[in-house]
Amino acid sequence: MDALYLIFFMLIVLIGSVLGYIYYLKEKKEQLDSIGRGFCPRCKQNTIVLIDKRSHGCCGPQTVSFECEACGYTNSFVVQNDSCGI
Numbered sequence: 719m720d721a722l723y724l725i726f727f728m729l730i731v732l733i734g735s736v737l738g739y740i741y742y743l744k745e746k747k748e749q750l751d752s753i754g755r756g757f758c759p760r761c762k763q764n765t766i767v768l769i770d771k772r773s774h775g776c777c778g779p780q781t782v783s784f785e786c787e788a789c790g791y792t793n794s795f796v797v798q799n800d801s802c803g804i
């Protein structure tokens with residue numbers, strides 16, 4: 719009976735973390751969409767600037783960092799590098 723409770727508990731923890739991760743990804747995507755249009759996700763001003771861009775090798779994903787000059791919002795995103803030739 720104890721094992722059943724343990725499995726049930728672990729299942730809830732697992733579902734909770736999966737939902738949390740999905741929510742995190744969704745929020746991250748919305749922020750990236752906003753930045754892609756040139757607007758800060760926090761203060762909605764068009765003061766967002768690219769501060770850092772790092773690629774992990776030739777064809778790997780890139781890490782890009784943005785900063786808002788108006789409210790100080792910073793975030794980094796991992797994006798796929800489309801420009802690499804096949």
Ligand SMILES: [Zn+2]
Nearest residue numbers: 758761786789
């Ligand atoms: Zn801002």
